[in-house]
Amino acid sequence: MTTLKEYLDTTGCEQTLKDLIELIAKQAGPIRDAFISNQKYTDTENVYGETQIALDKWSDAHLLKVLEKSGLVKELASEEQPEIVELNGAKAGYAVTMDPLDGSSLVQVNLAVGTIIGIYDGKAMQEGRNMLAAMYMLYGPMTTLTVTVKEGVHIFALNDKGEYMMMEKDIQIPEGKIYASGALKKDWLPKHKEFIEYLEGEGYKLRYSGSFVADVHQLLKYGGIFSYPAFAGHENGKLRLLFEANPLGFIITQAGGRISDGSQDILTITPEKLDHRVPIYIGSKGAVEKMEEMFK
Numbered sequence: 001m002t003t004l005k006e007y008l009d010t011t012g013c014e015q016t017l018k019d020l021i022e023l024i025a026k027q028a029g030p031i032r033d034a035f036i037s038n039q040k041y042t043d044t045e046n047v048y049g050e051t052q053i054a055l056d057k058w059s060d061a062h063l064l065k066v067l068e069k070s071g072l073v074k075e076l077a078s079e080e081q082p083e084i085v086e087l088n089g090a091k092a093g094y095a096v097t098m099d100p101l102d103g104s105s106l107v108q109v110n111l112a113v114g115t116i117i118g119i120y121d122g123k124a125m126q127e128g129r130n131m132l133a134a135m136y137m138l139y140g141p142m143t144t145l146t147v148t149v150k151e152g153v154h155i156f157a158l159n160d161k162g163e164y165m166m167m168e169k170d171i172q173i174p175e176g177k178i179y180a181s182g183a184l185k186k187d188w189l190p191k192h193k194e195f196i197e198y199l200e201g202e203g204y205k206l207r208y209s210g211s212f213v214a215d216v217h218q219l220l221k222y223g224g225i226f227s228y229p230a231f232a233g234h235e236n237g238k239l240r241l242l243f244e245a246n247p248l249g250f251i252i253t254q255a256g257g258r259i260s261d262g263s264q265d266i267l268t269i270t271p272e273k274l275d276h277r278v279p280i281y282i283g284s285k286g287a288v289e290k291m292e293e294m295f296k
């Protein structure tokens with residue numbers, strides 16, 4: 001079986017990018033170890049007004065410390081930080097976007113959550129399509145790493161020796177029949193409601209957990225579509241362009257799928273601010289294209 005290191009050595013990546021991917025992937029161990037002692041909600045909110053749980057803050061602080069020490073990252077944009085953090089004295093010029101713990105409300109009920117990362121050259125505030133690499137670690141019954149360096153999408157599993165072993169190579173998203181939609185049904189806008197009714201009529205099955213990274217991960221295997229739409233009073237939806245939409249959109253696109261805000265490829269949107277939000281439709285190409293056709 002191929003290890004993460006062996007795989008990265010077969011790619012055309014710069015050594016510093018390989019080192020950065022390996023370093024971030026390695027942090028799944030410490031983050032997972034911190035689950036038990038960091039269960040409680042804190043009395044602080046992030047910039048989005050969401051109450052943080054201790055593990056959000058712990059993972060954010062941990063990754064910040066590790067990346068600062070690495071000397072590989074110049075700019076770090078985190079969902080848990082109000083501003084971009086400039087890391088002085090870096091020898092490589094990567095910019096990293098991170099959602100240190102996506103789906104954190106599920107930590108207390110032991111459902112799958114994850115860490116989502118986007119890696120760019122230079123600046124963090126760029127169109128998603130400029131990404132050099134995207135990855136996420138998913139903390140489920142297994143810890144897995146899904147990664148792309150624009151040479152296919154591959155899934156690795158962390159073994160008991162702390163090594164990532166390749167589980168799935170060059171994964172391509174099929175045209176399956178899983179669907180998920182965020183926001184309250186009563187707040188859905190007419191076009192979204194019509195699309196969901198279409199999917200249900202076509203026999204799509206509902207699978208929504210409240211963890212974007214886990215809900216999208218299942219699509220790589222089973223196919224279908226995840227959405228967090230624009231909804232009454234929130235025409236930009238809820239999810240964040242930089243931290244959630246772009247890295248997962250990049251991975252799904254590399255696997256032959258699509259990500260759209262209803263009319264355009266999300267990866268072509270220029271971020272206007274750190275907390276830029278977008279309506280999201282992500283998954284199998286055919287399902288996303290059908291949505292765009294119905295939304296016209």
Ligand code: AFP
Binds near residue numbers: 099102210211238
């Ligand atoms: P965080 O736990 O990182 O804030 O993310 C949760 C999330 O942004 C995303 O992972 C889910 O898909 C979505 O919110 C769930 O939202 P609802 O609670 O409104 O369903």
